[in-house]
Amino acid sequence: MVETGHFALVLAFALSLVQMLVPLVGARTGNQRLMAVGGPVTVTGFALTALSFAALASAYAGSDFSVASVWENSHSLQPMIYKITGTWGNHEGSMLLWVLILTFFGALIAVFGNNLPATLKANVLAVQGMIGAAFFLFILATSNPFTRLNPAPIEGRDLNPILQDLGLAVHPPMLYLGYVGFSICFSFSVAALIEGRIDASWARWVRPWTLVAWMFLTGGIAMGSYWAYYELGWGGFWFWDPVENASFMPWLAGTALLHSAIVMEKRSALKIWTLLLAILTFSLSLLGTFLVRSGVLTSVHAFATDPARGVFILCILTLFIGGSLALFALRASRLTAGGLFHPISREGALVLNNLFLTTATATVLVGTLYPLALEALTGGKISVGAPFFDLTFGPLMLPLLAIVPFGPLLSWKRGDVIAASQRLMAAFALAIAAILVTGLFIDGASVFAALGVGLAVWLVAGALTDLAAKSGFGAVAPAIVLRRFAGLPRSVFGTALAHLGLGLTLLGIVGTLCFGTEKILTMRPGETVELSGHTLRFEGLSPSKGPNFTEDRGRFLLISDGNEDGEITSAKRFYPVRQTVTTESGIRTLGLSQLYLSLGDENKDGSVVVRLWWKPLVTLIWGGGLVMMAGAAMSLLDRRLRVGAPAKRRKPAAALASPT
Amino acid sequence: MTRKQKRLSVILAGLAFLAAAAGLTFYALGQKASYFYMPADLAAASVPPGQRIRLGGLVEKGTIVRGQGATVAFSVTDKQKSVKVTYTGILPDLFREEQGVITEGAFGPDGVFVADSVLAKHDERYMPKEVADGLKAKGVWQESTN
Numbered sequence: 068m069v070e071t072g073h074f075a076l077v078l079a080f081a082l083s084l085v086q087m088l089v090p091l092v093g094a095r096t097g098n099q100r101l102m103a104v105g106g107p108v109t110v111t112g113f114a115l116t117a118l119s120f121a122a123l124a125s126a127y128a129g130s131d132f133s134v135a136s137v138w139e140n141s142h143s144l145q146p147m148i149y150k151i152t153g154t155w156g157n158h159e160g161s162m163l164l165w166v167l168i169l170t171f172f173g174a175l176i177a178v179f180g181n182n183l184p185a186t187l188k189a190n191v192l193a194v195q196g197m198i199g200a201a202f203f204l205f206i207l208a209t210s211n212p213f214t215r216l217n218p219a220p221i222e223g224r225d226l227n228p229i230l231q232d233l234g235l236a237v238h239p240p241m242l243y244l245g246y247v248g249f250s251i252c253f254s255f256s257v258a259a260l261i262e263g264r265i266d267a268s269w270a271r272w273v274r275p276w277t278l279v280a281w282m283f284l285t286g287g288i289a290m291g292s293y294w295a296y297y298e299l300g301w302g303g304f305w306f307w308d309p310v311e312n313a314s315f316m317p318w319l320a321g322t323a324l325l326h327s328a329i330v331m332e333k334r335s336a337l338k339i340w341t342l343l344l345a346i347l348t349f350s351l352s353l354l355g356t357f358l359v360r361s362g363v364l365t366s367v368h369a370f371a372t373d374p375a376r377g378v379f380i381l382c383i384l385t386l387f388i389g390g391s392l393a394l395f396a397l398r399a400s401r402l403t404a405g406g407l408f409h410p411i412s413r414e415g416a417l418v419l420n421n422l423f424l425t426t427a428t429a430t431v432l433v434g435t436l437y438p439l440a441l442e443a444l445t446g447g448k449i450s451v452g453a454p455f456f457d458l459t460f461g462p463l464m465l466p467l468l469a470i471v472p473f474g475p476l477l478s479w480k481r482g483d484v485i486a487a488s489q490r491l492m493a494a495f496a497l498a499i500a501a502i503l504v505t506g507l508f509i510d511g512a513s514v515f516a517a518l519g520v521g522l523a524v525w526l527v528a529g530a531l532t533d534l535a536a537k538s539g540f541g542a543v544a545p546a547i548v549l550r551r552f553a554g555l556p557r558s559v560f561g562t563a564l565a566h567l568g569l570g571l572t573l574l575g576i577v578g579t580l581c582f583g584t585e586k587i588l589t590m591r592p593g594e595t596v597e598l599s600g601h602t603l604r605f606e607g608l609s610p611s612k613g614p615n616f617t618e619d620r621g622r623f624l625l626i627s628d629g630n631e632d633g634e635i636t637s638a639k640r641f642y643p644v645r646q647t648v649t650t651e652s653g654i655r656t657l658g659l660s661q662l663y664l665s666l667g668d669e670n671k672d673g674s675v676v677v678r679l680w681w682k683p684l685v686t687l688i689w690g691g692g693l694v695m696m697a698g699a700a701m702s703l704l705d706r707r708l709r710v711g712a713p714a715k716r717r718k719p720a721a722a723l724a725s726p727t
Numbered sequence: 728m729t730r731k732q733k734r735l736s737v738i739l740a741g742l743a744f745l746a747a748a749a750g751l752t753f754y755a756l757g758q759k760a761s762y763f764y765m766p767a768d769l770a771a772a773s774v775p776p777g778q779r780i781r782l783g784g785l786v787e788k789g790t791i792v793r794g795q796g797a798t799v800a801f802s803v804t805d806k807q808k809s810v811k812v813t814y815t816g817i818l819p820d821l822f823r824e825e826q827g828v829i830t831e832g833a834f835g836p837d838g839v840f841v842a843d844s845v846l847a848k849h850d851e852r853y854m855p856k857e858v859a860d861g862l863k864a865k866g867v868w869q870e871s872t873n
Contacts, residue, residue: 300817410737422741426748433752438760448763448857450781450831455759459752587797587816639820648820667797667817676797678817 069134072122073213076163079115079170080203082108086173086196090189094261102185105192106177112199113167113174120154120167123212127154133219136160136212142225142644144615152235153226158360158376159212161239165356166202168240168247173199176251183272190258191251198250201383209376225615225644234294238287242314245284246352249321251276253349256342257391260398265342270332273345275703277328281321282699288314289692300650300665302680304579304688307456312435313355316428320348323424326417334414334479336407339399340421346395350388351428357384358435412482416474423467430459468522468573472529475562476536490536494528512581519577526570530563561702565695572691578660578684585681589674595626599681601662602626603635608675616642618651621666621675625655637666637677659684761831765861766808776834782810782842783829783858791824803828803840805865814842821847827858 086108093101123136128150132138140157141150155164173195180188206212255273259265291314296304305311324344331341361377408414434451441447472494476487488495502521505512535541537559538552584599592607606622618640625632637653652665660683667676761779764772774780787809790802797816802809812830822828822845830842 410733422744426745430748430752433756437756448860449760450763451756451760454779455755458755458759459748462751463748589796650817650820665817668793670793676817678797 068122069126069213072119075115075119079112082112083196083199087193091193094186094189102189105189109173109177109192113170116167116170124154132223135214135216138220138223140226141223149231155239156230156235159210162206168243190261191254194254194257205379209379228642228647228649238290241283242287245280245287248280249349249352252345256345260394263401265338265402267335270328274328277325278699278703282696284318285695289689293689297652300652302663307453309435312431313358316431317351319424319428320351323421324348326420330414330417346391353384409481413477413479427463475533494532497528498525516581523570523574530567534563558702558705561698564698568691568694571687575684575687579682582683587678590677591674616640637664659686661685763857765805766810767805776836779833781831786824786828788824812840812842814845819847
């Protein structure tokens with residue numbers, strides 16, 4: 068089975084070479100039959116990659132330690148779920164997942180792209196084939212997951228205990244669906260440059276893909292953030308770690324792309340810019356893959372460091388980013404620029420959004436790469452962390468957030484700020500009220516905290532105002548308002564939900580950072596501690612045993628209003644195979660807030676170091692992410708974006724034309 | 728304003744915005760990036776008290792002292808010099824004697840390094856990269872510690 072997987076992978080590589088050459092030549096020479104090769108080859112390539120991935124997964128599930136990758140990252144005593152998720156909890160397997168998703172997206176285009184112009188489809192599949200070929204070669208040459216060991220070891224070396232968590236089942240696949248999803252936008256852009264033609268129908272194709280990729284990337288980042296929050300036991304949700312930035316940069320650029328693609332689709336303006344953004348977004352995804360996979364950064368994500376891999380990925384990076392940008396420089400002037408608009412208009416607002424988002428992306432890029440560049444050039448080692456990003460990213464984001472509610476209320480081509488402001492009066496009043504209430508009635512609220520809460524309320528209320536204004540609230544009879552509300556295009560709901568989610572996330576961040584409290588203390592069994600109105604009694608440590616670990620479980624009793632209100636447990640786990648200790652944090656969700664505690668070392672006198680946090684509204688940080696995802700999903704359901712929609716309209720016309 | 732002037736002013740405003748962002752970025756890089764030192768480097772580079780730096784090395788054997796509450800004192804060494812560090816909080820799970828560690832914080836007026844975060848290696852296989860490189864450069868790297 069393992070060898071089958073290896074052969075399938077080699078075959079998939081061979082097919083990706085066919086996929087990148089034959090349709091391209093076909094499109095160039097206008098040969099229909101050559102172009103038609105692209106579809107079946109892409110689908111077969113996906114089937115082979117899936118077979119290869121299944122082979123590796125079954126080796127992991129069956130604990131076949133004769134496979135080097137399984138031996139390094141699995142153990143027979145692990146629960147089955149971690150045996151399976153361990154398939155991508157290592158360098159080789161995660162790269163295989165990467166190409167699996169790449170070929171999956173390619174196959175989707177091959178199957179559902181029948182109403183695309185033939186040459187565009189052929190070129191898109193060819194570019195997908197190029198990306199696939201590069202990564203298949205990378206896997207086969209430097210990171211073969213199917214390498215055998217002889218003699219086969221009896222027992223494996225266990226999966227990194229930090230990764231033995233449900234988060235591994237969700238975070239990497241979601242993140243990759245996002246990262247790799249942008250490859251489709253990239254392929255469409257390069258294909259458009261090869262053809263030298265781009266129009267609104269191109270944007271109608273690219274926008275849903277951007278939405279899909281953005282939706283999964285949002286989910287992947289939110290999930291990763293929550294995983295780090297509860298697993299690492301530090302109580303932080305974002306560390307500005309280079310690896311986090313690696314996923315955040317494509318998200319920022321992708322958000323810009325999402326907005327500029329709207330302008331292009333609706334108004335056929337910003338064509339060249341949208342194309343460039345699509346290229347840059349996927350380039351940042353590739354850069355992220357390089358940063359995480361090459362071992363230039365030490366982190367929990369850098370599974371193994373091997374210089375050959377780093378150099379190989381760097382070559383792929385240079386080839387694709389350099390190649391696509393060179394093609395852009397050569398061909399972009401051929402594309403015709405689109406419609407004009409007044410600076411104050413929906414287009415203008417979206418351009419402003421793009422200006423802020425791309426600048427913010429650039430600051431994150433500088434902060435992430437500067438330490439690497441400095442070390443390479445001078446050998447000096449610096450770390451760029453939260454203080455840098457607070458000073459650069461923060462000031463860029465605040466004005467952007469403040470103008471978000473205006474955007475959807477401005478009309479296309481020429482907007483009216485005063486009319487929009489009048490509609491936003493209620494939202495503005497609410498925001499001011501929130502600032503005053505926070506500042507005056509909540510103890511210890513700083514000016515920043517009050518403004519932060521106000522900004523979050525402004526975003527949420529602004530999103531709702533948009534829906535109210537578009538359904539004619541206050542202007543027509545309530546019954547008509549309801550009917551209009553129900554009839555609003557789904558993309559309007561999508562926009563409102565995404566902006567509302569952004570407000571919720573901001574509210575969660577402000578709540579946690581500005582109103583959170585923490586305590587570090589040593590506790591003996593029976594002692595109680597009080598934090599922000601919550602009383603906890605330490606019940607003591609008790610040893611316990613899991614399938615592949617032993618743990619000391621600290622039990623804490625939550626006491627609310629003098630009554631016992633359930634237990635919170637936090638544990639120190641010891642994984643004997645890797646001789647590793649991990650901390651399992653204890654979390655209790657109360658409303659939207661959380662009580663978070665993590666266990667430290669046991670002192671000689673039997674007392675234990677305990678760190679506890681009260682994190683007000685913290686769940687909104689990730690809840691907002693889910694709402695943003697829901698917004699993207701809602702937009703995807705919009706009729707206008709559904710790929711079949713134009714075809715439907717064509718049918719009655721055809722029926723009329725044919726004499727029956 | 729004519730159309731041309733309008734367009735020009737929009738472009739100028741955009742450029743001014745970008746320049747401001749770039750200026751802010753470079754200012755922040757100068758002010759907010761923290762440099763990494765090993766104990767022996769500190770003699771050459773005079774680091775004033777209060778300036779944030781990252782200090783890395785090995786946790787010196789026999790120096791871990793648990794004080795009042797959750798405060799811990801230990802020494803970070805590169806086998807040439809060592810620096811006393813105090814830290815209040817929960818030490819990472821992989822914090823052990825003779826193991827690589829990176830602490831972040833600033834020197835107090837008494838010359839003791841007050842750390843507000845302590846990072847150990849991620850699992851039993853990896854040493855923090857800066858520490859490993861630094862020890863290699865100083866010739867005190869032993870493959871067995873990897």
